[in-house]
Amino acid sequence: MAWLVDFYRSPLAKKAVMAVTGVMLFGFVIGHMAGNAKMYLGAEVFNHYAEGLRTLGAPLLGHGQALWIARIGLLGAVLLHIWSAWQLTLLNRRARPTAYVRRDLINATYASRTMRWGGVIILLFVVYHLLHLTFGSVHPSFEQGNPYHNVVSGLQNPWVSAFYIVANLALAFHLYHGLWSMFQSLGWNHPSYKSARRIFASVFAVLVAAGNISFPLAVLAGIVK
């Protein structure tokens, strides 16, 4: 264990941690999106799916246990991801104490330049989102055990939907750079798939954005009700 702590001291290792936790979060986002897509199949299927998550692993694991394990993993990943991002951001600030009077970037994409703020938006969104749909504390008509209703009624408020859309756009940008960047951070750049990395990142960024944004739009349009 001591070596891990020691290893983690290095910014290079922190980057590796960001990449690994980023992949975990990415995995969740994809799975979550696929699950959420069930809302197109109606309330029953959707609610059943949500319940299904809780009985996952039965009978080995008790009700909700698998979900909790996943949640702990996820929480850990989020914390590590953010912690590393925070530390690296501080380091990077210190590395350039005097700003240029004039600055012109050549290659850096918009996505790469907004990783930090994008991350903050995602974080704010997740906090809100949990209060909204998991705990219901900011949901005007939250019904425990009826996620379908919670989603639909929640997203019918155009302001809420707008925030969901903005957050998911931010996520898409985050993924557009993050998914490509992750290969660099982990050193996966073999010529045989090097050119595919950008495509991979673009496809999934668009996919996640399109999928997740479709939900509020569908609700607002009355397709899902």
Next chain:
Amino acid sequence: MELDAKIPSGPIHEKWDRHRFDMKLVNPANKRKFDVIVVGSGLAGASASATLAELGYNVKCFCFQDSPRRAHSIAAQGGINAAKNYQNDGDSVFRLFYDTVKGGDFRSREANVHRLAQVSVNIIDQAVAQGVPFAREYSGLLDNRSFGGAQVSRTFYARGQTGQQLLLGAYQALARQIGTGKVRMFPRTEMLDIVVIDGQARGIITRDLVTGKLERHAGDAVVLATGGYSNVFYLSTNAKGCNVTAVWRAARRGALFANPCYTQIHPTCIPASGDYQSKLTLMSESLRNDGRIWVPQKPGDDRVAGQIPEGERDYYLERRYPAFGNLVPRDVASRNAKNMVDEKRGVGPTKIGVYLDFKDAIGRDGKNAIEARYGNLFEMYERITGEDPYSAPMRIYPAPHYTMGGLWVDYNLMTNIPGLYAIGEANFSDHGANRLGASALMQGLADGYFVLPYTIGDHLARHLGEGLVSTDDAAFQAAEEGVHRRTERLLGIDGSRTVDSFHRELGRLCWENCGMSRNRAGLEAAVARIPELKEEFENDVKVLGSAESFNQSLEKAGRLEDFFELAELMCYDALERRESCGGHFREEHQTEDGEALRDDENFQYVAAWEFKGQGETPTLHKEPLEFEYVKPSQRSYK
């Protein structure tokens, strides 16, 4: 003064081995008792510092750049020779030796050159082991090319960046020793004087270029690896910082300066485009393999190249040298270009240049083939001139490039001041009156890796137990005060002209009178004019800022002052050498066809000059040269 070259006896191929056996050794435990000062971190200085530290000596290494990796050696392009005979094309140590002696126009020491050829093979091994990425064949084995008209392929190269890669290799070795603490590196530090006590070199005075602080460093031996002095011409292919200061300071302390007039002019450089030009860029000589050199037949022809019909062009090298054509040696090509310009047949906006035309080659082999061969050079040309050499001919002109002259050293690379060594381009040793392409890198590394580390031991072993001289010694104090007074004086002049304006003027004077060709009248005029110009400089130069801070003008002013004195000696030497040989062409001494005419009977010697003080005539000491293995012959390229 007795000049003893200390050449070992015996047959030439045994001299070095015998000598190594005869030399005294310093036992490993004693090596750490010696401090060696190495000034310079180019190929010669870096390789010497690293090797001496590996052996166990304590080394202090100095350079004026911000990092040892930036020494001028980094700019060498073409390659490095070695008698590996990997191509099985008849090369051998003896052939490399032979070619080098002949190439030097019989003005170098046979014993030194043979040793150089011998150790050349080890250099390649060493560099490869360090990770120098030389060009390779598909077999994974090293590639070679033939260079500078050599008849065998013995040149190892790393794209067009051989100097860079070799220097990085030496620098890495040096960095390793800095990491272990065996070498203390002093970047941005300039050596401004050498301390000689009881006739022995005992230390140096340096200036920290950032803080301006003067420092005293004591050493059991001092090695100068400070490069060449081509910048005496102001415009040259050398880096801007190259200077003669370290070497000249040694000369002022009694070290003999050998053959200062042997300078090499490279024929294929991009011509200066205006008065603001700060340096010249070398284009690889290989361009002459395909390019045809010409000028208009009519003097003062102002038409652009494309409008001059074939019949009104003069392919003067092909005309004068049907056998070699455009591939005549560097000095011949250079001199002929100068003649064309002198005849007012030069081309380009400044009329100082000749065409190097690829039209026929492109017509013959296609643009793609030419691009594959010279693409990067064409690009470099276009970048600098803004002209496209695929559609209009290139313009080229000769430029000062290398200086064969330097501090006189014996076979051990020691100057006439015991304990003071000179290696690399800073010494005069191995190239005679003319250096072959790809041989300077070889010599710098031979000196630094394989020669000096042995020979210095022989000297140190004799001084075991003496210990370092204290830097409080009166000689140190006096030297430091001298340096201090000099900087204060330069800062106090407060005249009206910039350092560069004087340097340009000196450069032009040297170029016109002691450049590609020289004659008595010109040299006499230069010898008279240089001290005058120096005096103007001393009364009218304007150096701002203070001595206690980073002050680039002050650095330049100090260097220029030394260039003045060197320039005078260079012209003096050229005047004295009433023959033509290698890079030194005296117009009075040429064959009927206008070729260099040596005078072996009277001038087969090394001219080692003793500086006698400002305004005094320097004293000439002669080291006669003997040729036992390569018999002097006359060059011919008809």
Next chain:
Amino acid sequence: MKLTLNVWRQDGPGDSGRMVRYEMPDVNPDMSFLEMLDLLNEGLIEKGEEPVSFDHDCREGICGACGVMIDGRAHGPLPGTTTCQLHMRHYKDGDELTIEPWRSAAFPVVKDLVVDRAAFDRIIEAGGYVSVNTGSAPDANLTPVPKDVADNAFDAATCIGCGACVAQCPNGAAQLFTSAKVSHLGLLPQGQTERWRRVRHMVATMEDEAFGSCTNFTECEAACPKGISIDFIAQMNRDFVRARFRDPEADD
């Protein structure tokens, strides 16, 4: 042509520095950027003002000494070009240029446009070499190196240590420089013995030198006058993680 320059002037490390405006009434388009600065300096000296300090030596793009930010770009607007190789014909009459030193905590300003890049040397001293003493090398052709490996190593080895990558990187990271050296030696058979140790030590030193960390902005690659590829950064990252398991010393 006429140009206006805004140049960073700073007397020394202790001074806070400021931008100073200079009019250049007569710049020749064939001048190099550094020759343009020479011209500025000649004029300043004649007026009795201290000239602008800037680093330079070879003036042909190989020594790595030169380098300033020109209008917010390291080495100016042209790709694959050092400051000394930039010519004024790329500007037009009336242009206004902003010239600043490299900005990085690891590269403190010495004076005006001159910075101290010794941190790069310390990275190399930490392991950027093959430990082979002079004289102990085997015959050069004993170890064949496949041409593609040699070429790839060469691409990394062309780094001139100018520091533009750090200057241009929004994070002030030295990844491109360090990875170039790590990869140059890490790719060649001669560099294998020390491969894992080297990457650990060089990265550790890089991190001690107050450089930032890479977030894969790719600015460095775009600014690098030698076109060093960020592929080498990936390779260094991979080697660094592998070194944890491959280098026996990693546990101390």
